[in-house]
Amino acid sequence: MSSIIKVGFAQTHPEFGAVEKNLDRARNLWGNRQADLLVLPELFNTGYQFKSLDEARSLSETVPDGRTTRFLVDWARDSGMTIVAGLAERDGEILYNAAVILGPQGFIGKFRKAHIFDSENEFFQPGNLPFTVFDAGFARIGIMICFDWRFPETARTLALQGADLIAHPSNLVLPHCPQAMITRCLENRVYAVTADRVGTEQRIPGESLTFIGQSQAVDPDGNVLIRASGDREEAHVVEIDLARARNKQINGRNDLFADRREDLYRLGGKG
Numbered sequence: 001m002s003s004i005i006k007v008g009f010a011q012t013h014p015e016f017g018a019v020e021k022n023l024d025r026a027r028n029l030w031g032n033r034q035a036d037l038l039v040l041p042e043l044f045n046t047g048y049q050f051k052s053l054d055e056a057r058s059l060s061e062t063v064p065d066g067r068t069t070r071f072l073v074d075w076a077r078d079s080g081m082t083i084v085a086g087l088a089e090r091d092g093e094i095l096y097n098a099a100v101i102l103g104p105q106g107f108i109g110k111f112r113k114a115h116i117f118d119s120e121n122e123f124f125q126p127g128n129l130p131f132t133v134f135d136a137g138f139a140r141i142g143i144m145i146c147f148d149w150r151f152p153e154t155a156r157t158l159a160l161q162g163a164d165l166i167a168h169p170s171n172l173v174l175p176h177c178p179q180a181m182i183t184r185c186l187e188n189r190v191y192a193v194t195a196d197r198v199g200t201e202q203r204i205p206g207e208s209l210t211f212i213g214q215s216q217a218v219d220p221d222g223n224v225l226i227r228a229s230g231d232r233e234e235a236h237v238v239e240i241d242l243a244r245a246r247n248k249q250i251n252g253r254n255d256l257f258a259d260r261r262e263d264l265y266r267l268g269g270k271g
């Protein structure tokens with residue numbers, strides 16, 4: 001199987017709470033583009049700023065039998081693509097800020113955001129699933145969600161588990177992530193596709209959130225292959241060669257993983 005594949009993202013502007021409209025909007029925005037992998041934003045079906053736990057619960061869905069996952073399964077089957085997309089997952093009484101991955105053969109798996117950002121703590125429990133690399137056949141895909149970028153252990157764990165590419169559904173409000181992901185890719189020699197949203201939500205008086213867009217694809221040398229605008233809905237596809245992510249050699253004498261000094265690292269903290 002060729003190591004050259006096409007990956008893409010759709011940078012959407014969801015309308016809060018309008019799930020059916022947001023699903024159609026994402027699919028229409030993507031149109032007939034062809035890619036092996038499509039990444040959609042965090043909470044792309046609902047919007048971000050919940051007013052209450054009850055509201056978050058009413059917009060959450062079970063996985064994989066909920067409305068949004070079924071819509072994505074149909075889309076993946078019809079198009080032949082693998083899709084990663086964010087949604088609010090309900091598991092019994094507990095809500096997670098989650099992402100699903102599905103392909104032409106159906107549902108593959110899910111990830112639950114590990115590092116919960118700010119007011120999300122009122123609605124979502126921190127993820128309780130291990131960082132997992134999903135084998136989509138054409139690529140090994142790791143998933144992290146938005147603020148997980150701020151913790152370098154996340155991308156490192158996925159890379160050490162063999163991820164070729166990190167799919168990164170996001171709703172970014174801080175400015176730093178697009179630049180930081182360049183370093184995440186460089187320090188792990190992986191590709192990353194960040195799918196962000198645009199627009200502003202002010203559902204709570206005095207708490208306006210503007211999402212910064214700038215969805216992007218970055219290669220293992222830290223090159224930004226494509227970066228979207230900060231304020232428009234856009235969809236893009238780029239060709240990448242996974243062989244570059246599978247080779248951790250930096251030069252004739254340095255290998256990014258073999259050179260790690262696990263004997264010196266103390267990731268558990270003091271002591």
Ligand code: ACM
Nearest residue numbers: 117146147171173
């Ligand atoms: C974020 O994690 N959505 C900022």
